[in-house]
Amino acid sequence: MVVDQLRDADVDRLFQALADATRRDIVRRVTAGEYSVSGLAALYAMSFAAVQKHVAVLERASLVTKEKRGREQIVRGSHEGLQKACRLLDEYEAIWRQRAGRIADILAEG
Amino acid sequence: MVVDQLRDADVDRLFQALADATRRDIVRRVTAGEYSVSGLAALYAMSFAAVQKHVAVLERASLVTKEKRGREQIVRGSHEGLQKACRLLDEYEAIWRQRAGRIADILAEG
DNA sequence: GTATCGTACAACCAAATGGTTGTAGATCAG
């Protein structure tokens, strides 16, 4: 299904975005407070353009939003993205619990 | 700190491993039941070696374990890996809730 | 013993990643 493929791509982007320590740090910071792109860039030992790219990756993954304010671009954490990731992992956990439940049933029967 | 670097690398591997639809599908399957590597390989439109690599990525990320049984290698889901990922995301959620709490306080004061 | 099956691993390739520098457009300060 095309729908599922799109969803897969979304999830790919989500976890891919979280698979980098700098990006996770950015998520942490912009979730706790407000930062401009250059404000973030000042925090890391890499070029402005590199940080800009990281923010772009987070934005495409819906983990972050940008809002123009004057000449600055304010980056904010998006709770939706995080929740989505949490819910996805919970699904796997649910599968595990189902299996654990079945095993418990088998043990109870045996 | 070296400890934190190692931890970062672990988390990188974790989310990196989850950032691929085929690997997520493998996790789903081996969490629900038992599969050999070739049993898994039969499910996907790619070579055995490709699936083998995916399993290796999941194994390095501690999302999966392998156990030799005769000439087969049995792949099983590791609950620890999933829990770790869940807890990590919960940390971010906690940061969000802290911030939401502060905002609520400010609104209550104002 | 021989053929087959399941696995491991190397070598290779195209595409994506994570970084760089450089250029250019808006916006603000003086």
Place this chain on the structure above:
DNA sequence: CTGATCTACAACCATTTGGTTGTACGATAC
């Protein structure tokens, strides 16, 4: 207007990733 600041984006580079094929080796079946 001029200059500084913030951002965007292109071009480039090294490394990693996700895939392939081919080879080799232990375990099993006959």
